Amino acid sequence: MTSHVKNTLVTTAAIAGALAATTLFNTTTVKADTTSSAPVTTTTSATKDTAIASAQAKVNSASAAVVSAQAAYGSASTAASDAAAKTAAASASAAATSSAVASAQAAADSAATAKSTADANLAKAQSTAAATSRAQSVTSAAVVSAQSAVASASAKASDADSAVASAEAGQTVTANLMKSSDPTQASAAQQYFATKTAIVKLLPSGQVQITILLTSGLEYLKEVSYNGVDATFAKTGDHSANITFTADPATSYTLAMTMDITSVMPFMPIMHETALLDVDTTIFNGLLAAKSAADAALTSAQAALSTAKTYAATVAQVASKAASAATAAATVASDAAVAATSAATNLTSAQAANSTAQAALTSAQAAQSAADATLVTAKANLDSANAALTSAQAELKSAQNIVVVTPASSASSSASSTASSAGSAASAATATSNVASSASTTTVTSAVVATPATTKKATSSTPASSTTAKTLPQTGNENQSALVALGLAILTLGIYPMMKRKHA
Numbered sequence: 141m142t143s144h145v146k147n148t149l150v151t152t153a154a155i156a157g158a159l160a161a162t163t164l165f166n167t168t169t170v171k172a173d174t175t176s177s178a179p180v181t182t183t184t185s186a187t188k189d190t191a192i193a194s195a196q197a198k199v200n201s202a203s204a205a206v207v208s209a210q211a212a213y214g215s216a217s218t219a220a221s222d223a224a225a226k227t228a229a230a231s232a233s234a235a236a237t238s239s240a241v242a243s244a245q246a247a248a249d250s251a252a253t254a255k256s257t258a259d260a261n262l263a264k265a266q267s268t269a270a271a272t273s274r275a276q277s278v279t280s281a282a283v284v285s286a287q288s289a290v291a292s293a294s295a296k297a298s299d300a301d302s303a304v305a306s307a308e309a310g311q312t313v314t315a316n317l318m319k320s321s322d323p324t325q326a327s328a329a330q331q332y333f334a335t336k337t338a339i340v341k342l343l344p345s346g347q348v349q350i351t352i353l354l355t356s357g358l359e360y361l362k363e364v365s366y367n368g369v370d371a372t373f374a375k376t377g378d379h380s381a382n383i384t385f386t387a388d389p390a391t392s393y394t395l396a397m398t399m400d401i402t403s404v405m406p407f408m409p410i411m412h413e414t415a416l417l418d419v420d421t422t423i424f425n426g427l428l429a430a431k432s433a434a435d436a437a438l439t440s441a442q443a444a445l446s447t448a449k450t451y452a453a454t455v456a457q458v459a460s461k462a463a464s465a466a467t468a469a470a471t472v473a474s475d476a477a478v479a480a481t482s483a484a485t486n487l488t489s490a491q492a493a494n495s496t497a498q499a500a501l502t503s504a505q506a507a508q509s510a511a512d513a514t515l516v517t518a519k520a521n522l523d524s525a526n527a528a529l530t531s532a533q534a535e536l537k538s539a540q541n542i543v544v545v546t547p548a549s550s551a552s553s554s555a556s557s558t559a560s561s562a563g564s565a566a567s568a569a570t571a572t573s574n575v576a577s578s579a580s581t582t583t584v585t586s587a588v589v590a591t592p593a594t595t596k597k598a599t600s601s602t603p604a605s606s607t608t609a610k611t612l613p614q615t616g617n618e619n620q621s622a623l624v625a626l627g628l629a630i631l632t633l634g635i636y637p638m639m640k641r642k643h644a
Contacts, residue, residue, distance in 0.1 A: 307342030
């Protein structure tokens with residue numbers, strides 16, 4: 141059952157109860173002498189009946205208009221309430237999506253920052269890897285160069301060693317004994333050195349060992365010395381020997397000799413003479429220095445090679461770590477890019493959802509505004525209907541208060557009083573209808589309906605017949621109590637649901 145039908149049933153029950161109760165209550169005695177406080181108009185009975193009927197029709201019409209307006213107001217109130225609920229729901233949804241957008245934006249910003257950091261770290265790692273790779277290439281080249289330098293130094297050292305070894309083994313060179321007084325003339329002793337050669341050896345000290353070959357006359361050549369140092373004789377035969385002395389490298393040497401030929405020429409004295417040995421031993425100059433330099437160069441090259449290898453190994457390790465770091469940074473950057481893309485997608489989805497929610501909120505707000513406007517209009521219509529009902533009730537009251545003047549007749553006066561009572565009952569029923577209708581909607585302002593005062597018979601306008609009217613006869617007094625109870629029950633049945641609904 142709809143709210144509108146319930147309201148109509150409640151209103152109908154209330155009106156019925158009010159009509160029954162009012163009718164019963166107005167069957168009580170009416171005093172003719174009681175003066176009414178309402179304005180009194182005198183007219184004919186027909187005119188009064190017409191006025192009451194017209195006013196009652198207006199009241200009925202106004203009551204129906206109030207019921208209709210109340211139904212419209214109830215419907216508009218429900219629609220406005222529903223619209224408000226939808227607006228609240230749309231607002232909550234919009235707030236939720238706005239919060240989701242904020243969260244998604246924060247996540248997107250964080251992911252973008254992480255991606256930027258990862259990209260920067262990747263660039264740095266790649267730069268470091270490239271630098272260490274170049275350094276590794278350089279150190280590798282340095283190792284190759286050092287190896288080449290070692291090879292060259294080793295070859296030079298080998299050559300120097302070979303030269304020194306050859307010099308230390310001895311070399312045969314040209315040698316002539318010349319007169320010390322005349323280096324252009326051969327010495328007398330030259331005849332005993334027929335080979336005119338000498339064997340020169342390089343000593344570790346840097347000096348040279350010179351050996352001249354005496355082929356004959358050993359029995360006559362007694363002594364040979366250089367710079368006061370006797371030469372050594374190593375006999376190679378009865379008349380031959382190798383004569384050896386040590387000296388610094390030079391191009392010639394002055395030798396002191398002692399000759400004794402007295403065995404064959406007794407008359408000849410022992411001769412002491414000097415001879416100039418013309419032999420070039422400077423060919424060995426620098427061999428030891430060259431060997432020493434070559435050895436030092438080789439040692440240096442080997443040290444440089446060792447250093448280059450050590451550094452190259454260190455750089456290779458650094459390059460390997462840098463390459464691994466670059467690979468790891470690339471992975472991190474790739475993951476960060478995926479996360480940033482996902483976060484951006486989520487943000488876009490959240491923004492789209494928020495846009496939809498905001499549009500729904502705007503639509504709900506517009507619908508609520510329209511419903512509120514409709515409610516305002518319905519309230520205005522209800523107020524207007526209540527005002528019209530109040531006016532009609534006032535008109536009905538005025539019609540009921542009309543006093544009919546006829547020739548003195550108690551029957552006529554009783555009929556007028558009975559009609560007035562009936563009008564009062566109708567007015568009370570109308571008022572009750574208005575109260576019930578107003579109570580059916582809790583937000584409606586109840587129309588104020590004045591219950592007409594109990595109509596009393598006016599004093600006759602004819603002075604001669606001006607007497608106190610007797611109490612009007614009671615009709616059905618034996619059933620009065622039962623009817624009153626029935627009216628009250630009907631009224632209660634009409635009002636109770638209305639009150640229960642109001643306080644629910």
